[in-house]
Amino acid sequence: METNSDGTTVWSGRVVRGDRGLVRVLDHDGAVVTARVAVAGTDPLDAPCVGDWVTVARAGDDLAVEAVGPRRTLLERAEPGGSSRHQPLAANVDTVAVVVGLDQMPSLEKIERLLVVAWSSGAAVRVVLTKADVAADAADVAEDVTTHLGADVIVCSTLTGEGMDEVAALAPAGTTLALLGSSGAGKSSLVNALVGEERVVTSAIRADGRGRHTTVRRELVALPDGGWVIDTPGLRGVGVTDPDGLAGAFADVEELAASCRFADCGHQVEPGCAVRAALDDGTLTLRRYESWRALQREALWLQRRTDARLARDQNRQVRSMTRAQRRLRRERGH
Ligand SMILES: Nc1nc2c(ncn2[C@@H]2O[C@H](COP(=O)(O)OP(=O)(O)O)[C@@H](O)[C@H]2O)c(=O)[nH]1
Ligand SMILES: [Mg+2]
Ligand SMILES: [Zn+2]
Structure with a gap:
């Protein structure tokens, strides 16, 4: 001070x-x-x-x-509905855990979207499959996520304590772990388990199986061992903000795309397309390919809108500066 x-x-x-x-x-x-x-x-x-x-x-x-202070990493999302403005969710995060409740297993596409947002932050990324106590096939799901999404997975339960050591190891002293996932996934319960006491409110799942919004504001909690954890609110939707973020979440596909014969290959009819070859021989699934294309389109579209807005803002600034200069010249009698 x-x-x-x-x-x-x-x-x-x-x-x-x-x-x-x-x-x-x-x-x-x-x-x-x-x-x-x-x-x-x-x-x-x-x-x-x-x-x-x-x-x-x-x-x-x-x-x-x-x-x-300067941000080492930034977890941000585009607001759903095509807004070109980005919303910061958490800064200076070392690891983002994409939290998925095994009781309401979302589609692979939904997890892929969260993974793109997580990778775009610049932090390390893990998938945490929680509520293992209610799933008979937790290990199979984990294997699916690993093979189809190429992500490292931890299976855990706050109820039985299974896998909680691995989750705790994601936030060693001096580092920050952010939890990202839909409402009801089990994020706040993980925070409480890491802290060892009830710090954030958890909600009962509604009868229709959908979560409720309980964590109204994001909250950073200091852990007993010197780490930090950030509980983000259950987001109804996350828009991807950055085409480059796909490189982390779709490393396998982007690696293929990089080895196509033509640098600007559209992966449609071009000869020497490594992506289509992988689709043909089954090493790349059509599901993952289409998910990649869709998220890429979304990110590029949003980037163009953002660029257009920035250009507009800049034009406006230049115009008002020109006006001010003109006024100044007039006042000086030129
Ligand atoms: N069976 C079981 N239920 C859990 C577990 N973790 C959380 N839940 C329940 O899932 C619901 C949503 O959890 P919560 O932590 O509030 O989710 P959040 O919206 O992601 O913060 C609550 O009813 C929790 O009690 C778990 O490991 N096992
Ligand atoms: Mg919560
Ligand atoms: Zn190609």
Whole structure:
């Protein structure tokens, strides 16, 4: 902590919770304070989010976030419905666990989408299949996910404790684990099991088997062994933001595509297409190929929209600058 000549004190801490205009920040003494966000900027990505390291200035009773530290990684999603604005979910994450409840096993495509979002963050990625106690075929499902999605899988249960050591090993001291998955998947239960006490509210599954929204705000929790875990809210949808994110989630397909004869191969009719060859000999399933194409289309479409918006914003800025300059010249009598 530093004290400035005007009596304000400045210290740094980590955002444990984000709300519009206000954040909760954990300081070095383990106290959590509420600070207003004084950082300028209109892009939601510039606002401090859970996991950010921030500088907070205190002047009397007023606490304000003055600066957001550089982010090593950023878990973000495009808001569903084709918005070109990205929403930050968690910053400075080392590992993203895509959490899937074995009781309501989603389609491989849904998991693939979550994997693309997870890989786009720049963090390491795991699939955590939880509620193993209710599934007779947990091992088979795990093998399916590994072979079809190429992801490393942990099977666990917060009820029996099975696999929980492996989950805990995802957040060693000094590192941050983020849990990503749909509502009711079992994320908050994992946080509670890692912490060893009831820290976040879990919800009963509704009679129709669908989860309910209970974790209203994202929350970062410090673990007893020095690691951190971030419980993200059950998202109804996650849009992929970044075509490059597909490289992690579809490493197998992208590797094939890289060995096509033509660099701009469309994988349709081109000779020497390694992707079509793999489809023909069965090493690549049509399901995975089509999933790859669909997510790629979505990411590219969104990227074009984002680029168009950025260009628009920039044009607007240039126009208003030109106007200001013209006004200035007029006032000076030129
Ligand atoms: N049988 C069983 N139920 C679980 C397990 N983990 C979570 N649940 C239940 O699944 C429901 C949703 O869990 P919750 O942690 O709130 O999911 P979240 O929405 O992803 O945070 C709750 O009723 C939990 O009690 C588990 O390992 N085994
Ligand atoms: Mg929850
Ligand atoms: Zn090809």
